[in-house]
Amino acid sequence: MSVAALIVAAGRGSRAGEGIPKQYRLLGEMPVLARTLSTFLAHPGINHTVVVIHPDDRALYEGAIAVLPVPSATLLPCVHGGATRQDSVRSGLEALTGLNPELVLVHDAARPFPGPDLIDRAIGASGRWGAAVPGTVVTDTIKVIGERSEVISTPDRSTLRAVQTPQAFRFPLLLDAHRRAAAAGLHAFTDDGALAEWAGLPVHVFEGAAGNIKLTHPADFQEADRRSKGNTMAYLTRLGTGFDVHAFGAGDHVWLGGIKVPHDRGVLAHSDGDVILHALTDAILGALADGDIGTHFPPSDPQWRGASSDRFLAHAVERVAKRGGIVDHLDATLLCEKPRLGPHREAMRQRIAGITGLRLDQVSLKATTTEKLGFTGRSEGIAAQAAATIRLPEVNA
Template identity: 60%
Template sequence: MSAASENGSVAAIVVAAGRGIRVGGGVPKQYRRVAGQAVLTRTLAALASHTDVATILPVIAADAADFFRECLEDLDPSIRARIAEPVEGGATRQMSVRAGLEALASGTAPEIVLVHDAARPFIRPDLIARAIKAGRDHGGAVPGVAVTDTVKRVEEIEPGIGRVTETPARDALRAVQTPQSFAFGPLLDAHRAAAAQDLHAFTDDGALAEWASLPVVVFAGDIDNRKITQASDLIEADRAFSSDAAGARAMTQYVTRLGTGFDVHAFTEGDHVWLGGIRIPADRGVLAHSDGDVALHALTDALLGAIADGDIGTHFPPSDEKWRGASSDQFLAHACELVRARGGRIDHLDITVLAEAPRIGKHREEIRARIAAIAGVPLSAVSIKATTTEKLGFVGRAEGLAAQAAATVRLPDEEAGA
C-alpha cells in the first residue's frame, strides 16, 4: 500500500475544478455568491468547523486562481491556516481527486481522507464526525439518504422515451452524498490503478473503490446536505444563509451597477503606443499627459462611473505634474481599490479599441492577462475588442485612436441595509 500513514490525521479534499455553469451567470457554481459569500467559501468554512480535519486541500481549475483568492479573503485567518495551497484539477472529477491525493502523498499522508463536493456548503459537524468514524472503522464509507421516490430502470427506445425494465425496491436504495471517507493509502492505490487502465469516468470515489474491490459501507447522511446544481438551488441557499438561527434579517444584499468610459488621444511622433498596459510597437506615438493608454483610461472611467465617484481627471488631474508620463496601470488599480473599499465586487470589464492602426489582434490575450492582473479579476472577466470606423472621422483618417469601456460591478445595497 503506497503512502500509508500511522499519524491518525484527517485531511479533506474539496473538489472545485468543475465548470458547473448549469446554474447560469457564466461563473462556476462554486464561486457564485449566496448571502454575500461564495459557495466554496462556505464549504471550506463548514469543513473547518470540525477540529479533527487537520488539512483542507482544494482542487481548482487552472484559470480559477483569482476566484479562489477571493474565497480565501472572506475566511477567518484561523480557517485559512488549515487550507493548503490549491492544486490544479483534471478534465474529470476522478482526475481532480487523484491530483489532490497525489499532492497529499507528497507530504505527510493522512490516515483518513474525506472527499467532498465544493457545491455542498450545508455540511454539518455531526455528518463530518460520522464520516471520519465510518472511514476509520471500515476503510471506505459514503453517506446516503433513503430514496423516497419510486425508481425505474429504463431502456431508451427513442429520444425522451424509455421502456421500463426494472423497478428496484426502494428500501435497498440510497442517494449518495459527500463527504466520502476512506483510508488514504488504499484509495490512492485504487486511483492509480484506474488511471493505469485509462479509466477516468467514475463519478464518485465510492464507485471507484468498489471497482477496486475495496469494502465500502453506507452510513447515515443528512437530508439537508444538498448539492447546488440549478439556479433555484442558489436562490434557496441564499435564503438559508441569509437568516441566522432565529430567522433574523438577511445579510448584505448587492445591487449591480454598470459604468461606461471613453478616451481619445491624437497621434504624434513616436515608435509605440500603450494599450491595456502593453507596449505595442507602432509607427507613431500618442500625445498625452500620462502614457496615453486609451484602453486603461476608458476602463478607469467606467469603474469610477459604476461607483459614481467622478472621473479619471478628478482623481489624477492633468494639471498635476506628478502624473506626467505616468503608467496608467496605477489609475486602473486605484479605481479597482475604490470599488473594493465600498465592499464591491468587479464582475466584468469590456473594452473596445477604435483605431485604423496599430492592429491589436496578436496582442489581445496579453492585454487581457495584463488587465486581469491589474484589476485582480479572473481572465474570463476581461474582454477586449477592436474595430475601425470605416475611414470615417479622425480615427478613420488615422489622426488618433480611441477606446470605450464598460464595467459591471456589484455594490452593497445601502437602501436594503437601511
C-alpha cells in the same frame, strides 16, 4: 488519527446556468466555496485541507478564501485539477502524499452545508470500514427505463440510498485505487465510492444528511440562498405534536427510533411499527398543517407493508425544506413498561439526527412507564408521543 479533507472545486458547473463557476457564486455575502471550507476548517477532527481548483480560477479562489472569518493554518496551498473529476481528485491525493494522512474525506465544493455531525460520521465510518459514503433514504419511487422510456423495472426503495459527500477512505486505499484506475486508462468515474468499488474495495454507507444539498441547477441556488439568509429572514415558529401506538404481537424485536431493539414480543403494524419515528413524523406534519402519516403513506397501500419508518420521517423533513423551512427541535417520549430506552437512547438519537440532518443536541428522547396502568402498563402495547418545533418563512405562512 490524522485526517485530511480534499475539496473538489475544479468543475465548470454548466447546469447551474451562465456566469462564473457555481462554487464561486455568492450565497448571501459569502462564496459557496468559502461556506463549504469554513465547516471543514473549523472542525477539530480535520488536520489538513486542500482544495483542487481549475487552473483558470486562481483569482476566484483567492477571492473566496479571503472572506473566510479566520485564516487557518490547516488550509494547504491549492492544487490544479485535471480534465475530469477523477483526475482532479487524484491530483489532490498526490498533493497529500508528503503528509500521508490516515484518512481522507473527499467533498464537493458545491455542497456548502455538510454540518459537523456529518463530518464526525464520515471520520468514524472510514476509520472503521476503510471506505464509506454518506447516503440518505430514497422516498420517491424509482423506475429503470429503456431506450424508448419504457419501464424495465422498479427497484425496492428500501435497498436504495442517494449518495452524498464527503466520501471517506483510508488514504492509502483510495490513492492506490486512483493510481490503478489511471494506469488502466479509466478517467470517467464521477464518484469515489464507485471507483473504490471498481478497485475491489467493500464500500459501506453511513447516514447522510437531508440538508447536505448539492448546488446543481438554478433552483438549488434559490433554496440555498434562503438557507444562507436564515438569520435575517422573517420566520414564524410552529409547534406540532404526534402520537402513535401499536399492540404487541409475536416476535423477538421492536423497532424504536430507527434501531432494532431485542424484545420478547413484536408489534402488530403495517410498516415496521416504529412508534417513535411515527410520532415524530406526525409532529412535523402537524407543525406544517400537512395532514398525518396516514395521509402520505396510507396503510391501504401495499407498498408500505413492512416499510422502514426512516422513510416517513425523512419525507416529513423534506416537506419542511420544500416550504423553505427549518426543523429546530424534536422531542419524543416512549410509553411502555419494557423494553427499556436507556441502553439504546444515544444510538436512537444519533439515528434520528442522521435521518433528519439535525445536530444531536436538537434531538431529545425520554421514556416513562404508566405505573402499571392502562394497556401499556399491562404490557399489551407500546406508545410514543412527540413534539416538533419548526420555522417557516413568513411569506409562506
